[in-house]
Amino acid sequence: MKVLxxxxxxxxxxxxxxxxxxxxxxxxxxxxxxxxxxxxCQLKINYCNxxxxxxxxxxxxxxxxxxxxxxxxxxxxxxxxxxxxxxRSVTAQLKTLIDRMADxxxxxxxxxxxxxxxxxxxxxxYVEVTxxxxxxxxxxxxxxxxxxxxxxSIPGDMEAKKKDAFMLxxxxxxxxxxxxxxxxxEVIHKETRNRFKSLVGMNKDIxxxxxxxxxxxxxx
Numbered sequence: 721m722k723v724l725x726x727x728x729x730x731x732x733x734x735x736x737x738x739x740x741x742x743x744x745x746x747x748x749x750x751x752x753x754x755x756x757x758x759x760x761c762q763l764k765i766n767y768c769n770x771x772x773x774x775x776x777x778x779x780x781x782x783x784x785x786x787x788x789x790x791x792x793x794x795x796x797x798x799x800x801x802x803x804x805x806x807x808r809s810v811t812a813q814l815k816t817l818i819d820r821m822a823d824x825x826x827x828x829x830x831x832x833x834x835x836x837x838x839x840x841x842x843x844x845x846y847v848e849v850t851x852x853x854x855x856x857x858x859x860x861x862x863x864x865x866x867x868x869x870x871x872x873s874i875p876g877d878m879e880a881k882k883k884d885a886f887m888l889x890x891x892x893x894x895x896x897x898x899x900x901x902x903x904x905x906e907v908i909h910k911e912t913r914n915r916f917k918s919l920v921g922m923n924k925d926i927x928x929x930x931x932x933x934x935x936x937x938x939x940x
Contacts, residue, residue, distance in 0.1 A: 747889020
C-alpha cells in the first residue's frame with residue numbers, strides 16, 4: 721500500500737504545513753503503509769494551456785516534472801494534498817499541478833483510491849482550503865476520508881493538530897484496507913461520472929484516448 725503526500729508550501733523546511741503532512745504520513749506508516757513526500761514547489765511544472773492533447777492522446781505536451789509526479793499519484797493508494805492558505809485558496813504551485821490533471825477528472829482516474837486534505841492558516845479559516853482540496857480529491861474519483869488544519873499563530877494549536885494529523889493518517893490507511901464507502905460521496909461520484917460520460921461521448925472523435933478509456937472501463 722502506497723500513500724503519497726504532496727506539500728504545496730514554498731517555505732521548504734520552514735513550512736508549518738509540512739509538519740502536518742509529515743504527521744499524516746507518520747500515522748499512515750504506523751498503520752503499515754509505504755509513504756512518500758513530494759515538495760511540489762521544488763518541481764518544474766508548466767501551466768496548463770488547455771490544448772486538449774491529453775484528452776486525445778493521454779499525454780501532456782509539456783516536458784517537465786509533471787509526468788513523474790502524476791505517475792506517482794496514479795500508482796498510489798492514498799493521496800494527501802496539503803497547502804497553506806493563500807488568499808482563501810491553495811498556493812499557485814499546487815494549483816498548477818491540479819490544473820494539469822484535467823485528464824484525471826475526465827477519466828475519473830483516481831476511482832477506488834482514497835485521500836485527505838491538510839492546510840494551515842493565520843486563523844481557523846483553513847477550512848476553506850481543506851474543503852476545496854477534498855472536493856478536488858472527490859472530483860478525481862477518489863473518496864475523501866477527512867482533513868486536518870491548524871492556525872500556528874494560536875498557542876498550542878499546532879501540537880494538538882499534529883496528533884489529529886497522525887490519526888488522520890491511520891484513518892486513511894484503514895479506509896484503504898477496508899475499502900470504506902462514503903454514501904454521500906458515492907452520490908457525487910455517480911453524478912460526476914454521468915456528466916463526463918456524456919461529455920466524452922459527445923467528443924469521442926477528438927478525445928480518442930478518453931473514449932477508449934471509458935470503453936475499457938465498461939462505463940459507456
